[in-house]
Amino acid sequence: MGRTIVEKIFDRHRIDTPGGDMHVIRLDVVACHEITTPIAINDLVARGKDRVFDPDRIKAVIDHVTPAKDSKTATQGKILRDWARRHNIRDFFDIGHNGVCHALFPEKGFIRPGYTAIMGDSHTCTYGAFGAFAAGVGTTDLEVGILKGVCAFRTPETLRIDIAGDLAPGVYAKDVILSVIARIGVNGATNKVIEFGGPVVAAMSMEERMTLCNMAIEAGGTCGICAPDAITVDYLWEFIQNDYPDKAAARAAFAEYGPDNDAHYADVIHHDVSGLEPLTTFGHKPDQVKPVREMTHQKVDQVYIGSCTNGRIEDLRVAAAVLKERTIAPAVRGIVSPATPKIYRQALQEGLIEIFMRAGFCVTNPTCGACLGMSNGVLAEGEVCAATTNRNFNGRMGIGGMVHLVSPATAAASAIAGHLAPSNRQPEQGA
Amino acid sequence: MKTFSGNVLFLDRSDINTDEIIPAKYLTEITKKALGPHLLEDLCLEGFTPGKSTRDKQVVVSRSNFGCGSSREHAPWAFEVNGIHVVIAESFARIFRQNMFNGGMLAVELLPDTIADLFNRFAGRRTRLETDFARSIFTFTADDEVLTVPFELSDFDRALVEAGGWVEYADANY
Numbered sequence: 341m342g343r344t345i346v347e348k349i350f351d352r353h354r355i356d357t358p359g360g361d362m363h364v365i366r367l368d369v370v371a372c373h374e375i376t377t378p379i380a381i382n383d384l385v386a387r388g389k390d391r392v393f394d395p396d397r398i399k400a401v402i403d404h405v406t407p408a409k410d411s412k413t414a415t416q417g418k419i420l421r422d423w424a425r426r427h428n429i430r431d432f433f434d435i436g437h438n439g440v441c442h443a444l445f446p447e448k449g450f451i452r453p454g455y456t457a458i459m460g461d462s463h464t465c466t467y468g469a470f471g472a473f474a475a476g477v478g479t480t481d482l483e484v485g486i487l488k489g490v491c492a493f494r495t496p497e498t499l500r501i502d503i504a505g506d507l508a509p510g511v512y513a514k515d516v517i518l519s520v521i522a523r524i525g526v527n528g529a530t531n532k533v534i535e536f537g538g539p540v541v542a543a544m545s546m547e548e549r550m551t552l553c554n555m556a557i558e559a560g561g562t563c564g565i566c567a568p569d570a571i572t573v574d575y576l577w578e579f580i581q582n583d584y585p586d587k588a589a590a591r592a593a594f595a596e597y598g599p600d601n602d603a604h605y606a607d608v609i610h611h612d613v614s615g616l617e618p619l620t621t622f623g624h625k626p627d628q629v630k631p632v633r634e635m636t637h638q639k640v641d642q643v644y645i646g647s648c649t650n651g652r653i654e655d656l657r658v659a660a661a662v663l664k665e666r667t668i669a670p671a672v673r674g675i676v677s678p679a680t681p682k683i684y685r686q687a688l689q690e691g692l693i694e695i696f697m698r699a700g701f702c703v704t705n706p707t708c709g710a711c712l713g714m715s716n717g718v719l720a721e722g723e724v725c726a727a728t729t730n731r732n733f734n735g736r737m738g739i740g741g742m743v744h745l746v747s748p749a750t751a752a753a754s755a756i757a758g759h760l761a762p763s764n765r766q767p768e769q770g771a
Numbered sequence: 772m773k774t775f776s777g778n779v780l781f782l783d784r785s786d787i788n789t790d791e792i793i794p795a796k797y798l799t800e801i802t803k804k805a806l807g808p809h810l811l812e813d814l815c816l817e818g819f820t821p822g823k824s825t826r827d828k829q830v831v832v833s834r835s836n837f838g839c840g841s842s843r844e845h846a847p848w849a850f851e852v853n854g855i856h857v858v859i860a861e862s863f864a865r866i867f868r869q870n871m872f873n874g875g876m877l878a879v880e881l882l883p884d885t886i887a888d889l890f891n892r893f894a895g896r897r898t899r900l901e902t903d904f905a906r907s908i909f910t911f912t913a914d915d916e917v918l919t920v921p922f923e924l925s926d927f928d929r930a931l932v933e934a935g936g937w938v939e940y941a942d943a944n945y
């Protein structure tokens with residue numbers, strides 16, 4: 341019988357089936373950040389197992405709160421930093437080189453088709469955009485990953501979502517994934533891998549696929565996953581050019597990680613995005629979604645553009661196109677956080693930072709910052725933020741604050757309007 | 772292997788969730804030990820006093836869907852650092868249950884009738900549990916009342932407990 345993408349990846353990585361429906365798989369990447377890793381490090385030390393399975397396959401970054409804002413976050417950073425040094429983890433990214441993990445690691449070429457990856461972070465699912473299996477895990481699994489380079493998972497079931505139709509101008513990957521979550525609900529993919537396919541996904545850039553897979557977890561999915569193709573090869577080419585004679589060869593090798601025609605799915609959903617409008621969430625659950633058009637009465641105190649969902653260069657380009665030669669409403673605090681130093685530099689070179697600053701935005705260093713309400717834009721009680729992030733949970737950006745999840749275009753248009761508003765400007769051709 | 776015998780704490784409610792077991796504000800702690808004083812801090816239950824009721828207890832007996840809510844492993848750790856290595860209930864939230872075994876601890880399901888019987892006969896009394904892990908038998912004792920209850924474990928769960936948890940199991944086997 342045919343296999344799904346994740347079944348193929350499991351078959352290549354399985355080293356044991358210890359019982360209880362568990363599959364122990366080999367890991368190609370164990371990624372770490374300073375919020376969840378220190379407790380794993382301290383526990384390994386306490387067990388007398390302060391070891392790492394392979395320093396080259398461990399990637400670490402201080403990204404959630406950076407620069408440190410208080411003694412507690414400084415200590416978290418220090419534990420990770422000291423550990424990375426004593427184990428010779430070369431791919432450790434600190435101040436000056438650090439950025440949001442799920443933007444930084446893919447940008448460095450660390451995630452490849454057919455790979456397996458874990459991290460103590462829910463949005464690890466982002467890496468599925470490359471045709472990899474990547475899952476957020478708890479501390480014990482992270483410890484075992486660090487120590488042995490393995491992780492146990494239950495037999496993965498796959499939910500296939502085929503996305504077809506014509507995307508209207510002004511409608512982006514963020515709107516697509518919000519429409520998917522609204523359709524299947526916050527538990528629609530619980531404990532399943534979501535395999536995204538269909539012509540809309542095939543036409544998406546890697547950045548857009550990352551936005552899509554990033555929010556798989558908001559529907560309960562362990563991982564979002566897209567079949568690798570020519571677009572994947574183009575994105576990764578600078579990192580893999582010595583491994584293959586040409587792009588066609590890389591593509592042929594990656595084709596192994598496409599799903600079979602007769603693969604078995606737990607369910608197949610055909611999702612038509614023709615006629616889709618810019619969307620926003622309206623409650624504290626990511627499946628509470630409405631057209632922005634119906635929410636224009638909602639004033640916003642803050643607009644946040646950044647995060648592992650929509651803090652990449654394409655997102656900044658889209659937002660800057662909307663903001664160009666305009667200023668944001670006087671009552672709105674605009675914050676933009678390019679997700680990595682590379683993105684920041686690119687945005688500088690392209691003149692995007694200038695556009696943001698002229699419009700009245702504050703530009704922060706690359707960090708998770710306001711996304712999880714730990715720094716750089718925490719909301720006061722009763723305040724409202726239009727954000728390009730992925731979670732609108734109660735209290736996420738500050739106790740008593742409300743977050744409306746939107747695309748970068750909608751965020752920028754809302755900053756100008758002072759209330760939730762769809763954008764009527766499109767990026768210029770070739771921008 | 773951890774020890775699975777000791778004094779019993781009865782929590783007479785279903786759906787005791789991970790927020791009640793360990794409030795979210797302690798998730799920023801960087802050691803398991805720091806969670807210790809906060810076990811069940813937010814649990815409101817008649818006859819239960821946080822800090823006091825858990826003192827000198829090594830076993831918890833509760834009703835259904837124990838450990839529901841978030842997937843935080845801090846919940847089993849909060850039990851672990853307090854010396855409570857076994858929770859017995861009608862049913863568990865799946866992730867909590869797995870997290871207990873991953874920590875080398877026991878989350879054992881017994882039939883609703885058996886749980887009801889335990890509450891009827893032992894709740895409110897100074898009760899002790901002796902666990903015969905090898906033979907899968909619990910023995911509850913209060914004064915001169917004794918009840919023996921067999922339990923079941925899968926081979927993998929048993930192996931995890933014998934190893935002392937998933938970290939130790941994986942380190943020994945892979």
Ligand code: SF4
Nearest residue numbers: 463647648708711712
């Ligand atoms: S940007 Fe937000 S969602 Fe992404 S890793 Fe950081 S805190 Fe998590």
